[in-house]
Amino acid sequence: xxxxxxxxxxxxxxxxxxxxxxxxxxxxxxxxxxxxxxxxxxxxxxxxxxxxxxxxxxxxxxxxxxxxxxxxxxxxxxxxxxxxxxxxxxxxxxxxxxxxxxxxxxxxx
Amino acid sequence: xxxxxxxxxxxxxxxxxxxxxxxxxxxxxxxxxxxxxxxxxxxxxxxxxxxxxxxxxxxxxxxxxxxxxxxxxxxxxxxxxxxxxxxxxxxxxxxxxxxxxxxxxxxxxxxxxxxxxxxxxx
Numbered sequence: 001x002x003x004x005x006x007x008x009x010x011x012x013x014x015x016x017x018x019x020x021x022x023x024x025x026x027x028x029x030x031x032x033x034x035x036x037x038x039x040x041x042x043x044x045x046x047x048x049x050x051x052x053x054x055x056x057x058x059x060x061x062x063x064x065x066x067x068x069x070x071x072x073x074x075x076x077x078x079x080x081x082x083x084x085x086x087x088x089x090x091x092x093x094x095x096x097x098x099x100x101x102x103x104x105x106x107x108x109x
Numbered sequence: 110x111x112x113x114x115x116x117x118x119x120x121x122x123x124x125x126x127x128x129x130x131x132x133x134x135x136x137x138x139x140x141x142x143x144x145x146x147x148x149x150x151x152x153x154x155x156x157x158x159x160x161x162x163x164x165x166x167x168x169x170x171x172x173x174x175x176x177x178x179x180x181x182x183x184x185x186x187x188x189x190x191x192x193x194x195x196x197x198x199x200x201x202x203x204x205x206x207x208x209x210x211x212x213x214x215x216x217x218x219x220x221x222x223x224x225x226x227x228x229x230x231x
Contacts, residue, residue: 003153034215038154045204046154048219057219089154093215096168098144098156 004029004090004101011107012080020104022073022090030071034093037066037075040103041086049088050075080108111135111220113205118225125195125229131188131205131222139163139183142208144218145190147201157203158190162211173199195229202226 005023012018022029022037029035035053038046048057050066053073063078073092077084085108090101117129131143145157158169158179167179178191188205203225206218 032215034217036217038218045221045223046218047221048217051209051217051219091154091156091218096213097170098159100146100154100156103153 002099004092004099006088006090006101006104008102009105009107011109012077013109014080014082016080017076017078018080018106019074019076020088020090020106022075022092022101024071024073024092024099026071028071028092028094028099029068029073031095032093035066035068035073036091037064037073038089038091039086040089046089077106082108084108111207113207113220113222115203115205115222115225118203118227120228120230121195122231123196123229126191126193127195127227129190129192129203129205129225129227131190133186133188133207136207138181138186140211142211142213142216143179143181143188144206144208144213145179145188146204146206146218146221147199148204148224149198149201152201155201159208159213160188161213166213168213192227195227197229200227200229 037050040046053068054066112134114132144159160167176194180189206221209216
């Protein structure tokens with residue numbers, strides 16, 4: 001099972017918006033609603049940001065939003081803050097297996 | 110507050126074995142499926158294995174199938190990962206993560222433990 005495709009890096013200035021894509025196939029992202037996004041700061045465990053493409057768990061700011069179009073999911077971070085600088089990963093259910101994206105390093109300029 | 114604590118990592122020679130543990134607290138462990146996910150140094154996340162809440166169904170990544178075994182003891186609120194025939198490419202931080210339901214069909218990973226480092230080297 002190939003990994004989902006994410007851009008290695010993304011950047012934006014404080015207050016701006018950035019969108020990170022997660023490209024899959026009709027066997028994973030396109031087949032199920034179970035795509036979630038995780039934020040990972042250096043040396044810490046991943047943290048759930050978005051589940052089921054666009055649902056935010058309680059406690060996650062509405063600056064974080066998710067969407068899907070075809071076989072591609074996207075995460076948008078609005079109103080960038082310094083603490084948003086981290087690695088972001090998408091993951092999709094793929095029928096008895098799970099496939100992660102390669103990760104995107106978000107830099108706040 | 111859900112809490113997961115991994116242990117059992119360390120340095121092992123190629124071909125060796127290691128058993129990881131993940132102690133759960135703050136939730137009814139036997140109601141939830143569980144996952145193992147790993148992260149090689151400086152690399153991305155890779156799903157390793159999962160198991161249903163009752164332990165009857167398990168799935169593995171192709172990279173570990175036949176070498177790793179996931180198990181759980183619901184009386185001890187603990188998840189395990191037995192790793193045999195270890196290879197240098199298995200070197201990674203291993204995280205356990207709680208699934209959102211008892212089955213492993215769909216869902217998400219939340220929360221994650223802090224991870225335990227496994228180093229396979231001679």
